[in-house]
Amino acid sequence: MMILHGAAIGTVNGSAAEVQKILYQQNHHMLIAQALTMKLLHKMVADAKIGPAPNISYVYPKTCKPEDILAMQNFSAIRNWLYLDMAVYGRYNTVAWNFMEKTGITPTIEAGDMEALKDAKPDFIAFNYYATATVADGSAIFEDDESGDQQISIGMKGFYAGSKNEHLQKTQFGWEVDPEGFRITLREIYDRYHLPLIVTENGLGAYDEVNENGEIIDDYRIEYLQKHIMQAKLAIDDGVELLGYCPWSAIDLISTHQGFVKRYGFIYVNRTEDDLKDMKRLKKKSFYWYKKVIASNGEDLTNNK
Template identity: 40%
Template sequence: MYKPNYPHDFPQDFLWGGATAANQIEGAWNQDGKGLTTAEVVRRASDRKKMSMGDVTRASIEAAVADTTDTHYPKRRGNDFYHRYEEDIALMAEMGFKVFRFSIAWGRIFPNGDDPTPNAAGLAFYDRVISTLEKYHIKPLVTLSHYEMPIQLTLKQNGWASRATIAAFTRFTETVFTHFKGRVPYYLTFNEINTGTWGFHETGALDDGLSADAQLQLRYQALHHQFVASALATKQLHTIDPAAQMGCMLARMQTYPATPKPEDVLAAQQADQRNLFFTDVQARGEYPEYMNRYFAEHHIQIAMQPDDQAVLKANPVDFISFSYYMTTVTAADQGAAINGNMATGGRNPYLKESAWGWQIDPIGLRITLNAMWDRYRKPLFIVENGLGAEDKLEDGQVHDSYRIDYLRAHIQQMKEAISDGVCLLGYTMWGPIDLISFSTSEMSKRYGFVYVDQDDEGHGSLRRIKKDSFAWYRKVIASNGADLN
C-alpha cells in the first residue's frame, strides 16, 4: 500500500546565508588596477521611486569617465568591503552563514574587458576573500556578471550588442574557473538576466534614440549573446572544475490576473511566459515556441550562428536561482502601474507595500517555488529576498522588527514549499550588511542585519552595528529554520 510522506523541515544541508554584488559593496573603484564598470557611471537617482538606470547615454558615460570622484556615483564607494571584508565575513560567520553570495567584478580581473592578461591584484583580492570564507567554513556562491561589465566594452563595441563580447566574457570565466578551481562550489552566470529587456544595466548596450521595436531588437539580440556565453561558460566549468555547479539567475516577477476575466488570465499568462523565457532557454536549452509570435509581432529577428542552438541544448545549467521581492497584477487593459525591482504591474489590494512601493507577498514566494519546480524539475535556489527600509540608529541600536516580520513570513512560505515537494538548495537574503541600492544608488535604503554608518552622500565612519535582526537570523540558522520567533 502506498503511504505518502513529505518533508516537514528544511533539509539538514540547507544553505543559509546572504547575497551582495561587487558594485554595491566593494568600493576601491580606482585601486589596484580595477577598470570602471557600467554600474559606476550611473548617477544617483533624484527620485527614490524612479530607477536611474535608464538615463544612460554615450554622452553621460563619457562625462562619468571624465569625473574622477564618487560624488554623483555612490557605487564607486560601496560600503568599503574591499578593505573591510575580514570584519564583514566574521560577522556573517557569527550569524552562522553556510554560504555567501558575492560577485567577482569582471573589471577587477580584466580592467578593459578584453585585456591580453588578467590583473593579478584583482585575482589576489578574491583569493583573500575566499580564504577568509574558508576559514569560517562558509561556501562561496559567485556571480560572474552582476550589472558590472567593463565600461570600455560599451564604448568600444556597445557591450553585449556585439557578438565579440562573448569571447571577452568566456576568457574572463575561463580565467576565474581555472584560478579558483576546487574552491567555489556554486556559480551563477548573469544576475537577473531577464532585466536585460529593460536595457543598459544588464547588457551594457546603449539604445537611446531608437524606436520601441528597435530597442527590443537590440536588447533581445544582446541577450541572445548572453545565452550563448552562459552555455559556453557552463561547458567550461564542467570541463575545468567538474565538482562545481552552474546556475542561472532570474528576477522572478510572478503576476496574478487582475480578475477571472479570460482576457486578464491570458494577459497574466503571457507576462509570466516572457519572464520565464530566460530560464526556459538556460535550463531547457532551447527557445520556446511561445516567443515566436512575440518576436514576429515586434519585428525581432535573432541573428544566430549555425551552432548556437546546439550549444544551448548541450549546456543547460545545473540549478535555477532567482530573486523574489514582490508580485504584481496584470490586466488586459492595464491601468495605473506600480514598480519594484523592474517589475511593472497593477496594484494588488490585498497586499501591503514597502516605503519604496514594493508589494509584499510571502505566499507568492510559495506559489513561485511550486510553479518553477513543476516547470523545470531542477534544484532551486533563492539568492535574493529582503526588505529595503529606512532604518533609524537610536542610542547605538537599530530595532528592525519590521524586517524580522518580513523575513519570517517568507521563510515560513519556503518551508511550506519544501513540504509541497519543492527541491530548494538554499536562501541568501539581500544584503546582509547595508550596501548601496542598485536601483537608486541610495545608502538610506537599507536591507542588512548589520547597519553601516554611512549616509547617501558618503559621510560616516563606516562602523558596523548589529541590528536586532542580526540575533534573530543567527537563531534561525542555528535551528535550521525551526525557530522563527
C-alpha cells in the same frame, strides 16, 4: 538576469523599440555565455554543480477574465520563462519569441548559437524573489512606459498591463509583499523544470534609522523574512526540493534604482547617498535574529521584541 527597463537602469538611450532590441540582443549573448560557462565547468570539474540565477516573479491575472489570463501568460513568458526555458531546454519560450517577433525586437542569431545553448545542462535553478506581479489585459494601453523597475510592471501595448494587487501590502518603496506568492513561485518553478532550487536573494529594502541608543530596530525586516521562510518550509512540505535559502543582504549596499537610501542589510553602514561619513558598521536587530535562525537551521523564527 532579466531584461530591465532601459530608462530605469540608464544603460541605453533611444526610442523604446531601439532600447528593447538592444537589450534583447545583449540578453541573447548573455544566455549563450551562460550556456558555455555551464558546459565548460562540467568539462573541467566532473562533479561540479552549476545553474542559472534569474529574478523570478509568479504573475497573477487581475481578474478571471480570459483577456487577463492571456495577459498573465504573456507576461509570465516574457518575465520568467524566457530565461529559464533557455537555460534548461536550450530554446526560446514560444510566447516570448512571438512577443519579440510582433514588436520587431528579435535578436540576431548567428550560426552555432542555438547549438551552444542546447548543450548546457544545469544541475539546479537559483533565483531571486521579492514579490509577485499582477497584470491585466494590455489592449487598453495607449503608450508604453519604460520607467518601471524590476518589480513594478508597467505594460506593453497588446500584451499586458501592469496592475496593483489590492490584497497585498507594499514596502516603503512601492514593492508588494507576498510571502504566499513565494511558496507559489517555488512550486511553479519546480513543477515546470524538475530541478533542485536555491533562493539567491530575498529581502526587504527600507529606510532604516539609528535610534538615540545607537540601535537599528528593524522588526519590519524580521517579520518579512519570518513569513517568507515559513512559506519556503511549506513549499518543501509540498514536495519542492529546496537546497538553500540566502537572504539579501548581509550588509547595506547600493540599490540599482534607489541608491543608498534603500537599505537591505543585516549590518548598517553609516553613510548617506552623498556623504560617506565614517562608514562605521552597526549590527541591526535583524542581525542577531538571523544569527539565531542559522544556529537553529531555520527552526527558531521567534522575534523577542
